[in-house]
Amino acid sequence: MLPPRLARPSALWGWALLLVGFALLLWFIAAWWHQLEPASQGHKLLLVLGGLLALLGLGRVAQQFAHTPNPLVGFTPAALTLLLILILAEAWLRAYQVPPGLIPTPSRVLSTLLAVRDVLLRDAFQTVVLEALIGYLIGCSLGVITALLVSRYVFLERGLLPYATIFSSIPIVALAPVLVKMMGIDWPSKAAIVAITVFFPMVVNTFRGLTEVSPLSLDLMRSYAAGELQQYRWLRLPNALPFIFNALKLGTTLAMIGAIVGEFFGANGQGLGFRIQIEAGRFGFDIVWSAIIVASLVGIAWYNLVAWIERRLTGWHVSYR
């Protein structure tokens, strides 16, 4: 049953258009499931029509969700958009008979994803847990420790920090072939790439958080006769938390990129990057896309986990109040 608010005429029209559009596209896909010939001009025109109808319908439907408080219900238009894009891609790839060795259809990717999920999960364990996560933990903790030292000792700030700033803005991933050659093809070389990639942004961000403290707060700490340790514990570290979490969130993306790209330069027979490289070379793009989906899902989950911890720990911060 539709909620009563959705039963207004314009919304009903939207749903109707959307349904007709989807029905047209799905009918074509079903009719073309076993065809080996490209579709005729008339069929392609029908696809354009179906796509336009669905798009118009989607526009009307989306307006109904503008003020939905429930985030899950509010996600409906975005989910419908994704569904529309997938169905359109499926229909067009079939209409033009694009070879699967170039672009596989979404349905082919999904069925491949199911068929090879065990191997992809094993690949993901190697890439995500052994390479990205270990490298991330090492790089981030070293980054925080370095930032603590740099903020405490002026000679480090003068001598070291400029390099951290420079290094955090160059693509460290370019080091990947060098590190793989130096440390071998097993997972530690990729963990090292990840650690170095996440290290520098962490140093720079944490340092800013530790030092960009309100002078008034510092004065207050001094008037309480707070020692250096207490200053760090009660003022500098809490102040740095939002900065640290920024670097942590940025690091999740960098870690996945570093681990996957690192595997392109040599791998011990498993890993998402290894799978992507080997299958791209043999035109198995359905598996390549499956591996990309797995990598994306892991990346999104990881980022959101860090964001969730951030909200728990820095709920006092102005951006969450």
Place this chain on the structure above:
Amino acid sequence: MKKWSVFAALVVFALVSLASAQQNLVKVNLQLKWFPQAQFAGFFVAKERGFYRAQGLDVTLLPAGDQSPIQVVQSGAADFGTTWIADLLTARERGIPVVHIAQIFQRSGFTLVALKSTGIRDLCRDLKGKSVGVWPSGNEYPAVALFRKCGLTSSLDPRATNPDVTAVTYPFDPALVFPDKVQLVSAMIYNEVNQIAGLGYDESKVDVFKLPDQGINLLEDLIFTTERVLNDRNFKGSGLTGRQVAARLIRATLQGWNWAVANQAETVEKYVLPFCGNTCKGSGTRADAKGHQTWQMAEIAKLYNAGATAKGWAGFLVPADYQASVRLLREQGILTRDPPAATVDYGPWEMATGKRAGDYR
């Protein structure tokens, strides 16, 4: 000022196009399977001794990186390419309309090398649980065919959760993984075998397993193009059809190869070494480029001067050899169905040599 520079540019442009129109050469890009080395000696000879020019072609030989030549030719960045049969047939099965037009090497040069001390005597019996170094980008198929033939799964198979053989990928230089990370490493009989020897593992210390001896005789360096190029009525506006260009390319290339294997020392000196930098070097004690390429040229000549070539049918894809490669790939599940007849086109080769494919005995 500005007007004049525009005018000058136009004049230069007109002169250049006039000059190229007078020569009337058809521009052709040919994608090699690897970096310049004696493996492609015939192509370099055909270009530098003017065999292509005599056929009205201006051929650019593109060196390869780790990208599959099929991807380059399919995208149109090159018109022709060289690759191996398994790579070609799997691409064809996945809907990429590539066509085999000439077979350069009549024998496979793929080997697996192991230290004698590892105790590997019989490949099939001793492979299980071993790590094997393989090259990606379609160069792994001979090894995959061997694993399957021995009834073993490998980590190259996306459906094997607990593979018998671990396939290790690395950036082509065997020194990166052999002998520390892998017990067996892929080695072409004309290149890496000598590199490994240069690293201190010569024939007294290693066993070289030739894959043809194991029943894996997959055809290697061949010339291919796409249906789009072959069916082009007016190749790049030259007035020639795609087939005519293909035939001229094959004629000049075979001429180049015949010259190269007959004059190996001169070929290496004049037509290989000037065109390759670091990639022509061997390794360790056999690093010298001239020595390595001279040795490579001799090995390559053996692969070229075999089978059909020895009978005076250079560049001919022997139907029985082709069927054997297809059958092997089918049996090992690398191909799921027979490739369509259009995968091999003897037309350009027949046009180039004046022979008829049906006459081969």
